Amino acid sequence: DAGVIQSPRHEVTEMGQEVTLRCKPISGHNSLFWYRQTMMRGLELLIYFNNNVPIDDSGMPEDRFSAKMPNASFSTLKIQPSEPRDSAVYFCASSQTANYGYTFGSGTRLTVV
């Protein structure tokens, strides 16, 4: 298995532009999580899905952020419009059940200038 696959690895964009981050979870994993990591705040859970349904989006910072999971093998996190304070590393993770822990992707380093 190739693990959790995220794209792109790096993204540099100008303030105001739309940014879309992509994630392919491990096949057979029914939960998917989006985290944001910054020096100031550490790892923050943004949203998670179970069986493609959003379960908890309380961590999504504001309406500029949205996430979708149209099927079991694909999820997107969109920021529109992007702002410099959105600069962070965004990790996607998937799990079969939480008991087994998560498998993390390699992350997307987003820089908004």
Place this chain on the structure above:
Amino acid sequence: AQSVSQHNHHVILSEAASLELGCNYSYGGTVNLFWYVQYPGQHLQLLLKYFSGDPLVKGIKGFEAEFIKSKFSFNLRKPSVQWSDTAEYFCAVNAGNTDKLIFGTGTRLQVFP
């Protein structure tokens, strides 16, 4: 609300020194506990996990952790660290009927030869 505290923010050791990183959580019910490691520039990887049974859990690379229920703690230990253990270490807890993992703020470990 559930929370995880890692009191050591930055630990500096020489090779062969012993390591203990503290982790405390707040939740009164049954918990699953995890330690993750993040090497520089990489994603989080699972070191070890505790679900039930023997409170002393052994993980990869010589790490172990002890669950002490009365102290709400799950400290990570290694008898002799190596330079290659330089990384950030995250404690995480999964509690209740949820798939969410709540992460601590992390401990940065630097090991000097």
